[in-house]
Amino acid sequence: MSDFDQLQRYLFNQANVRGELVRLNESLHQIVHNYEYPVQVQRLLSEMAAATCLLTAILKFKGEIGLQIQSEGPIRYAVINATDDYTLRGVARWDEELSSLPEQFEDLVHKAVLVITITPEEGERYQGIVALDKPTLAECIEGYFEQSEQLTTKVLLMTDLSQPEQTKAAGMLLQVMPTQASATNVQQDTGFDHLSTLTDTLSEDEMFSLPVQDILYRLYHQEEVEVYPPHAVKFACTCSRERSGEALRNIDKSELQQIIAEEGAVKMNCQYCHTEYRFDSIDVEAIHAGHFGETPSDQ
Structure with a gap:
């Protein structure tokens, strides 16, 4: 109705x-x-x-x-x-x-x-x-x-x-x-x-x-x-690639790079809508340098 x-x-x-x-x-x-x-x-x-x-x-x-x-x-x-x-x-x-x-x-x-x-x-x-x-x-x-x-x-x-x-x-x-x-x-x-x-x-x-x-x-x-x-x-879900990237800032860069070396990317899934965000080595460097934004990486 x-x-x-x-x-x-x-x-x-x-x-x-x-x-x-x-x-x-x-x-x-x-x-x-x-x-x-x-x-x-x-x-x-x-x-x-x-x-x-x-x-x-x-x-x-x-x-x-x-x-x-x-x-x-x-x-x-x-x-x-x-x-x-x-x-x-x-x-x-x-x-x-x-x-x-x-x-x-x-x-x-x-x-x-x-x-x-x-x-x-x-x-x-x-x-x-x-x-x-x-x-x-x-x-x-x-x-x-x-x-x-x-x-x-x-x-x-x-x-x-x-x-x-x-x-x-x-x-x-x-x-x-x-x-x-x-x-x-x-x-x-x-x-x-x-x-x-x-x-x-x-x-x-x-x-x-x-x-x-x-x-x-x-x-x-x-x-x-x-x-x-x-x-x-x-x-509507309020998750975003930017928010997920910000959460990775609290994880040691070397640990993230190790995950990428083993699995090809760092993957983060939203528990509310199941959207998957993927982060590669370039993303991790940008996150820890403090200027992460829109990137060409696939989500």
Whole structure:
């Protein structure tokens, strides 16, 4: 459908609550099929991608945001990165010695944390750490906003993996918009609870089959809702030959030349998009001389 791979923002004017709805399809394909992930890993990456889009729309900055799970459970590591213009990339690592993975989120991650990293183009990098101690990823993100930001928040995450080549994910977010310091108090009557209850009535079938405007009407037709133009979401990797070359600057030149002598080139592969960058002896000399740029070497 045409309104997949878009994020829709809206505002409840009479309730002082903002909302977002995102649905992903094509933008997920390269993320979940980059490796032969078990379906449980695909589901988690899909949920994280939807959640990252929702957070990107809330945090007003130019730069990048990343959601990273670090765990001692069956899923060891999962990360989704997004830019302020809603490009996504992601990767995960799991215990491949297991014959099967559990289905429930809380069984997939043990002694786990979610690290939320904001890297603005200007200003200092910020990290927030969330304990993954609730039954779902959505509830863990809600807890982050309530405890760290003092903002009453509802997060809804859904996935549809019924068609392997058409993986879909969706997310909704409601959040109180404080007009004064006391407005962040979770007890304040903002109409939030009423809107949250309405949002909970949306089924997965409705989420993935109805147009966005029909979803909003179905849920909030008795509310005064201001809807903003949607933002397109797509997969894009930020890797480059220049960035890969810069990483080689920290490796001793003689070690790199030895690799070239044995293998013909230094090869670097992006874990997000599998692009391979190759560096020869001339490249290595330029890198360590500090003037590496575009070269005729093949990628």
